[in-house]
Amino acid sequence: MVIINGRKQERRASMRKSFESDIQHLKDELLLLGSMVEQATLDSVEALKKRDIEASRRIYDMDLKINAKRYAIEEQVMILIATQQPMAHDLRLLASILEVAGELERMGDYAKGIATINIRMGEQPLLKPLVDVPRMAQIGASMLHRALTAFVNEDAETARKIPAEDDEVDLLYNQVYRELMTFVLENPQNIERANWLLWVAHNLERLADRVTNICERAIFIVTGEIKEIKSTYDEFEEKK
Amino acid sequence: MSASSPAPLGPFQDNLPHRHRVGAVWQWIFFSATVIGIFVLSALLLNIIDGAFGYVALEARVDPDTLAVNGVPLEELPKEELIRILQERLSASAFNKLNDEKPFEERSQANVYDLVIERVVKYQVLETWSLWESLTRSAEIRARVAEEFPQAELRFVSWLTVETIRRPQSSEAVNAGVRTAILGSLWTIMITIVVAFPLGVGAAIYLEEYARDDWLNRLIRTNINNLAGVPSIIYGILGLAIFVRALERLTSGAMFGLVDPTTANGRTVLSAGLTLALLILPLIIINAQEAIRAVPQSLRKASLGIGATKWQTIWAHVLPNALPGILTGTILAVSRAIGETAPLVVVGASTAISFDPNLFSRFTTLPIQIYQWTSRPQGEWRHLAAAAILILLTLLLSLNATAIVLRNRFTKRF
Amino acid sequence: MDTLDNNRYVIQARNLGIYYGDFKAVTDVNMDIERNKITAIIGPSGCGKSTLLRAFNRMNELVPGSRAEGQVFFDGEDLYAKGVDPVEVRHRIGMVFQKPNPFPKSIYENIAWGARIHGYRGNMDELVERSLRQAALWDEVKDILHRSGLALSGGQQQRLCIARAIAVQPEVILMDEPASALDPIATLKIEELMQDLKKDYTIVIVTHNMQQAARVSDYTAMMMLVNDGSRSGTVIEFGETTKIFTRPSDKRTEDYVTGRFG
Numbered sequence: 001m002v003i004i005n006g007r008k009q010e011r012r013a014s015m016r017k018s019f020e021s022d023i024q025h026l027k028d029e030l031l032l033l034g035s036m037v038e039q040a041t042l043d044s045v046e047a048l049k050k051r052d053i054e055a056s057r058r059i060y061d062m063d064l065k066i067n068a069k070r071y072a073i074e075e076q077v078m079i080l081i082a083t084q085q086p087m088a089h090d091l092r093l094l095a096s097i098l099e100v101a102g103e104l105e106r107m108g109d110y111a112k113g114i115a116t117i118n119i120r121m122g123e124q125p126l127l128k129p130l131v132d133v134p135r136m137a138q139i140g141a142s143m144l145h146r147a148l149t150a151f152v153n154e155d156a157e158t159a160r161k162i163p164a165e166d167d168e169v170d171l172l173y174n175q176v177y178r179e180l181m182t183f184v185l186e187n188p189q190n191i192e193r194a195n196w197l198l199w200v201a202h203n204l205e206r207l208a209d210r211v212t213n214i215c216e217r218a219i220f221i222v223t224g225e226i227k228e229i230k231s232t233y234d235e236f237e238e239k240k
Numbered sequence: 241m242s243a244s245s246p247a248p249l250g251p252f253q254d255n256l257p258h259r260h261r262v263g264a265v266w267q268w269i270f271f272s273a274t275v276i277g278i279f280v281l282s283a284l285l286l287n288i289i290d291g292a293f294g295y296v297a298l299e300a301r302v303d304p305d306t307l308a309v310n311g312v313p314l315e316e317l318p319k320e321e322l323i324r325i326l327q328e329r330l331s332a333s334a335f336n337k338l339n340d341e342k343p344f345e346e347r348s349q350a351n352v353y354d355l356v357i358e359r360v361v362k363y364q365v366l367e368t369w370s371l372w373e374s375l376t377r378s379a380e381i382r383a384r385v386a387e388e389f390p391q392a393e394l395r396f397v398s399w400l401t402v403e404t405i406r407r408p409q410s411s412e413a414v415n416a417g418v419r420t421a422i423l424g425s426l427w428t429i430m431i432t433i434v435v436a437f438p439l440g441v442g443a444a445i446y447l448e449e450y451a452r453d454d455w456l457n458r459l460i461r462t463n464i465n466n467l468a469g470v471p472s473i474i475y476g477i478l479g480l481a482i483f484v485r486a487l488e489r490l491t492s493g494a495m496f497g498l499v500d501p502t503t504a505n506g507r508t509v510l511s512a513g514l515t516l517a518l519l520i521l522p523l524i525i526i527n528a529q530e531a532i533r534a535v536p537q538s539l540r541k542a543s544l545g546i547g548a549t550k551w552q553t554i555w556a557h558v559l560p561n562a563l564p565g566i567l568t569g570t571i572l573a574v575s576r577a578i579g580e581t582a583p584l585v586v587v588g589a590s591t592a593i594s595f596d597p598n599l600f601s602r603f604t605t606l607p608i609q610i611y612q613w614t615s616r617p618q619g620e621w622r623h624l625a626a627a628a629i630l631i632l633l634t635l636l637l638s639l640n641a642t643a644i645v646l647r648n649r650f651t652k653r654f
Numbered sequence: 655m656d657t658l659d660n661n662r663y664v665i666q667a668r669n670l671g672i673y674y675g676d677f678k679a680v681t682d683v684n685m686d687i688e689r690n691k692i693t694a695i696i697g698p699s700g701c702g703k704s705t706l707l708r709a710f711n712r713m714n715e716l717v718p719g720s721r722a723e724g725q726v727f728f729d730g731e732d733l734y735a736k737g738v739d740p741v742e743v744r745h746r747i748g749m750v751f752q753k754p755n756p757f758p759k760s761i762y763e764n765i766a767w768g769a770r771i772h773g774y775r776g777n778m779d780e781l782v783e784r785s786l787r788q789a790a791l792w793d794e795v796k797d798i799l800h801r802s803g804l805a806l807s808g809g810q811q812q813r814l815c816i817a818r819a820i821a822v823q824p825e826v827i828l829m830d831e832p833a834s835a836l837d838p839i840a841t842l843k844i845e846e847l848m849q850d851l852k853k854d855y856t857i858v859i860v861t862h863n864m865q866q867a868a869r870v871s872d873y874t875a876m877m878m879l880v881n882d883g884s885r886s887g888t889v890i891e892f893g894e895t896t897k898i899f900t901r902p903s904d905k906r907t908e909d910y911v912t913g914r915f916g
Contacts, residue, residue, distance in 0.1 A: 016842060018849045019869075075900075082899040083868035453718060538755035542815070545713065546768040546822050547745030556767065557757060 019084045023093065026076055027152045030097055030104075033069045034148040037104045038141045040066065040111035041207060045137040048118045048200065049130045059115035066108035073101040092224060093154075096217040100151060103210050107144070110203040117196045127183055127193040136172045136204040139165065143211040151218040159218035162211065163229040169208040176201040288633075291626030292399050294374040297385050298414070299392040301362040302329070314361075315353055319344075322352040329360045363414050365620040366392050400627035409593055409609070413620035418628050420593040421609040422635065424509065425578060427597055428605055429639075431513025432520065432577050437570055439517070440524030444566075447525070448532040449554055461529075468522040476583030479515025484587055493600030507588030509603040515587050516580060520573035527569020531562040560650070567647040571640055578636055581607040606632045660730035664689045664826055664856045665710055665747075669724035672702070672709050674717060679705045681886040683724075685875055687826075692848055692857045694867035694895065697877030698910065702887030703860040706877065707828050710858060711747035712740040729825070745772060748819035752831040754811035756803030756818070761786075761795050764803045764814055768822045781821060788854070789817035790847050809840025813847065820855070827851070829859040833866065845870045864911060867895065874898040876907045 040062045047055035077098050080086060086094050143165055150158040180194040180201075212229055220226045304314045309321055317325075323344050327335055338344075338355065347355075357363070366389050369381055374396060385394045407417025451457045484506035489495045491506040491514070499505075535558050543553040589608045597603045606628060613625035658666055665687040672680040680702040687693050695703045708714045709722055712733060726733045733743055757764050765782045774781065782799070786792040791813040795806070803814050812832060819827055829848075833841040848857055848870050861867050867874055876891040876898060891904040902908045 017846055078900050079896045083895060085865045085869070536755070538751060538753055539757065541713070541716070541749075541751060542755040542757065542818075544716065545711075545744060545749035545751070546819060547741050547743075547748075548768070548771050549741050552771050556771075561758060 016084075019080070019086075019090075022076075022080055022084070023090070026073065026080070026094075026097060029069065029073050029076070030100060031148060031152055033066065033073065033101060033104050034144060036062065036066050036069065037107045037111065038144050040108055041114075041137055041141050041144075041204075044111040044114035044118070045130070045134050045200070045204075048114060048126075049134060051118070051121075051126065053119055056115035056118040059111055063108050063112040063115075067105060070101045070105040070108075074098060077101075088224075089221065092221050096151070096221055100148075100214050100217055103213050107207050107210055110207050113203050114200050117199055121193075121196060124193060127180070127190055127197055130197075132172045132176050132179075133197070133201055133204065136169055136176075136201060136208070139169050139172075140204050140208045140211065143169075143208055144214070147211045147214040147218070151214055151221075154218065154221050156219045156222040159215040160229070162215050166208045166212055169205055173201050173205040288626050288629050290371045291623050292630055293371040294396070294399075294623065295369040295378075295381055296395050296397050296414075296620070296623075297366040297368070297389055297392045298363045298395060299366050299389060301364065302360055304357075304361050307356070307360070314356070317353075319347075319349045319352050322349070322356050325356055325360060326352070334359070358410070358412070358415050363412070365413055365618070368619045368623055370623075398627075399623045400630050404624070404627050405631060408595065409604070413618065413624050416624060418606060418609060418631055420595065420597060421604050421606045421628070422631065424512075424593065424597050424603040425605040425607075425632075425635070427509045427599065428513045428516060428584075428603065429574060429578055431510060431599075432516040433570075433574060435514060435517035436521050436524050436573070440521050440570075441528045441566060443521075443525050444528030444532055445554060445559075448529050449550070449558065464522050464525050468526055471582075472519055472580055473582040473586060475515055475519040476586030479511060479518060479583060479587045483511040483514045491600075498600055505602070507590075507602060508600050509597050510599050511587055512584050512589065512603055512605070515583050516577040519580065519583060520577050523573040523576065524566075524570055527573065528562070528566045531565025531569060532558060534565055535561045563650045564647045567643060567650070571643040571647075574643075575636055575640060578639070579607055579632070581605075581611050584608055585611075606635065658727055658730055659686075660727065662689060663687060664729060665858070666727040667709075667724070668727065670706075670709060670726060671723040672705050672714060673719075673721050673723070675719040678884065678886045680709070681880055681884075681888045683889050685889055685892050687856060687858055688873065689856050690852050690854075691872040692852050692859060692870055693873040693875065694871035695858065695860045695875045695877060695889075696862070696864055696867045696910075697887065698879075699862065700885075700887075701877045701879050703862075703877050704830050706887075706889075707830055707858060707860045708749075710826070710828055711744050711749055713744070713749060715740055745822055746824050747826040747828060748822065748824035750812070750815050750819055750827060750829045750832050753835050754808055754815055756806070756811050756814050758802065758804055760800045761803050761806070761814060762799040764818050765821045768818055772822055774822075785817040785821040786814075788820050788851065789813045790843070790850065791817055807840070809836050809843055812836060812840070812844060816844075816847065816851075820851075824855065826856045826858065829857060831861055831863075832859065834862065841866070868899045871895045876902070876904070876910065878906050878910070 040059055043055060043062070044059050046052075047059065077094050081091075081094055084090075143162055147159065147162050149155075150162065177198065180198050183190045184194045216226065216229055219229075307314050307325055309317060326338070330338075338359075344352065367385075369377075374381065382394060385392055404417045405422065406419055407415065408420045409418075410416040447457065447461065451460075483491050488506035491508050491511040493499050493508070493510075539557050539561065540553055543557050544550075548556070584605060585608065588602075590602045590604050593602060593604045595601070610625045610628045610632065613621040613628065616622075660666070663686040667683050667685050670680065670683040671678060683706060695706060697703050705714060710726060710728075710733075714720045714722065722734055724734075728743070728747065732738070757767065759767065762782055765785050766778050769778065769781055783792060783796075786795060791810060794810060795801075795814075798805075803811065806814060812835075816827070816832075833844045836844065845866065848859070851857060852872075859867070859871065872895055873893065874895040875889045877887050878890045880886050880888050891898065891902060891907045893903075897903075898907060899911055902911060908914075
């Protein structure tokens with residue numbers, strides 16, 4: 001099976017070298033976009049933790065670059081679809097890249113949201129020192145990194161395992177939620193500052209959710225089937 | 241589909257049995273046509289073979305047995321004895337004439353023997369029978385010969401022998417051969433090919449590759465096609481006017497000082513060859529044109545596309561690829577020329593040529609010889625003509641075979 | 655438009671029109687063909703694509719009654735100027751045709767003949783090998799060089815024709831629907847080969863297969879009949895292939911590439 005695949009791969013590579021290299025280039029760009037988003041996420045939480053307004057403003061610039069990169073990738077995908085008539089695996093890959101680039105851009109928006117909160121908070125101190133939130137950011141960034149690697153390598157096995165880690169992020173989110181609620185109940189004046197932090201946690205929770213979408217796409221490229229991966233601990237189910 | 245309940249066909253009534261029947265009838269008609277063709281050709285060939293062999297009743301004016309010396313049969317006598325017999329039996333002038341043609345000292349025993357048979361023994365054909373008659377009515381023939389010609393000798397002969405090919409024309413059927421006619425045919429055809437092939441192919445190349453497609457060229461093409469359909473006797477008249485009369489100095493050889501201008505005669509091998517060349521020129525042009533046209537345009541484009549000149553394209557690609565077709569056309573044309581009689585009669589073929597022809601000599605050809613022999617009243621000449629026809633057929637076949645082998649060698653290169 | 659830049663552009667057509675007798679097949683074409691790029695000419699049937707292509711190496715002249723107006727500059731020199739020998743033009747601007755048309759000679763001779771008639775003085779074996787390697791055919795035919803070129807498969811024959819064109823070392827190779835008679839695999843091989851060849855040559859390709867133009871070319875010229883009832887074709891849009899196929903500026907190009915033409 002592997003040998004057959006290997007042969008197939010070899011023949012295709014020799015037949016459409018330029019198309020293959022275009023796709024490889026596109027994957028590299030996607031990885032670059034992913035690492036930009038990853039960095040933006042970690043930086044935005046770090047800036048919040050340190051209350052570094054300047055650093056948060058830099059996230060804004062970063063977001064512009066992320067958006068631009070997303071559009072560039074989109075353009076490239078369109079050109080490849082228009083000029084190379086991708087079929088089957090190639091078509092699934094290009095359609096998925098389009099989708100994943102969009103996901104990454106939205107993740108970048110979450111980081112930008114976190115930066116906005118830091119800037120809005122102005123001189124006000126944090127309601128509480130950040131412990132669980134950076135942990136969420138780290139797990140999210142790590143998931144993103146590995147999911148994107150699995151996507152680019154078309155590694156369905158790894159992609160299937162990653163969404164389970166979302167449960168940990170969800171648990172942390174619930175923990176942060178309950179903790180902040182106690183602050184609000186204690187003193188309703190904390191409501192705004194608690195809300196801000198809740199927003200940050202929510203953004204990070206959403207980010208981890210979106211990683212699941214990337215994993216779904218990675219599996220789709222390999223198997224050709226789009227299947228929603230249900231995490232054991234679904235946000236909406238719990239709330240309703 | 242079951243035969244009992246054909247599926248409804250809507251607006252179609254396919255009527256299959258009838259259609260198949262019509263097809264079968266036509267197939268049968270075509271088969272019959274083929275059979276008739278084969279039958280006719282076989283009949284023709286059998287008729288010729290029938291004439292070429294059979295019984296002959298011969299009577300010798302002098303019985304060869306009486307010429308035997310001391311019991312040694314005539315054909316085993318030494319040369320000197322044979323010369324002595326000739327000297328005795330022929331007039332002095334006839335004997336000297338023979339000596340003038342070729343001194344007796346230089347002649348072989350066989351040659352002198354032939355002379356004795358021809359001049360002294362003088363076999364005369366009394367009656368001949370065809371192969372079929374000879375085979376089926378052998379006893380009857382023997383009885384008749386014994387009764388009517390008691391002096392005669394009945395022989396079963398093949399009119400087609402090595403001797404027939406080797407011997408020149410003669411006034412006696414038993415001594416006559418087609419040597420001069422074959423040589424005449426070969427000479428004529430050689431001239432025809434040498435003249436008509438380059439001229440025809442050259443004209444075809446010009447017309448196909450260079451000439452523009454305007455009204456003048458279309459007119460020329462149409463006329464060449466028409467010329468191919470002109471009766472061959474017209475070419476004979478043309479040849480007579482041009483080569484025999486107008487160009488007499490050239491065709492008789494007088495121009496080269498080979499003959500005396502006062503007795504020069506244009507009715508030569510050269511005139512015949514040129515006339516036949518004229519006759520087959522349109523055929524060669526048309527066939528060569530077809531062959532050149534059949535070379536795919538893509539090949540010319542390929543050549544021109546890498547910067548070859550027109551001539552390089554024609555020489556390296558068009559001609560080699562057209563050559564098999566050109567050769568096939570030429571074979572057909574030459575075959576026709578070999579068999580032509582009418583124009584050569586007009587140009588002035590001689591009946592009896594007893595010497596080997598050359599470029600500027602009077603000539604005869606195989607078809608002419610056959611034509612003349614068949615029109616003689618005596619049966620023996622018709623038998624000889626049958627033999628000559630077999631020789632002509634063999635000659636044609638071997639010429640064609642050579643040409644086909646040649647063509648295949650060109651084709652097989654790639 | 656009138657500036658000639660023969661460093662960047664190898665062929666520059668100016669107000670080019672082509673006639674067959676009284677019929678004007680191509681009208682008023684202005685286009686610059688960039689060096690070491692692949693330029694595709696697309697458009698509906700009968701719009702003069704092949705005619706335009708053949709005007710670039712004066713192959714049109716083989717059709718009786720054809721003539722050109724305007725100029726075609728090749729390395730800055732007008733191909734249609736007086737005294738320019740079309741034979742020389744075709745040496746420097748080679749051509750590959752729709753139907754593979756190898757000479758009915760050996761593979762070796764197919765390559766060598768062109769070089770020989772142009773008085774090539776180098777090592778012929780080397781030239782044959784180099785040309786066949788460049789055409790990605792060497793490995794397949796190196797042991798059968800003396801077999802007939804016609805014994806090869808269609809795709810191999812076409813690559814042999816490309817090798818034959820390369821052997822006389824032209825600057826430009828014109829390809830007139832080079833893959834239309836080939837199966838998809840052979841087509842892809844030719845297309846990939848074109849990508850390799852553009853390092854050394856400029857390629858202009860006519861194709862009725864839009865997808866092929868999209869796949870292989872850097873620039874695309876869209877041809878269409880002039881809308882005045884004259885049945886004469888012209889280039890209505892010329893630009894980067896990616897632009898032509900993702901956001902064409904002419905409505906007619908858009909209609910054609912989206913299949914809403916006619």
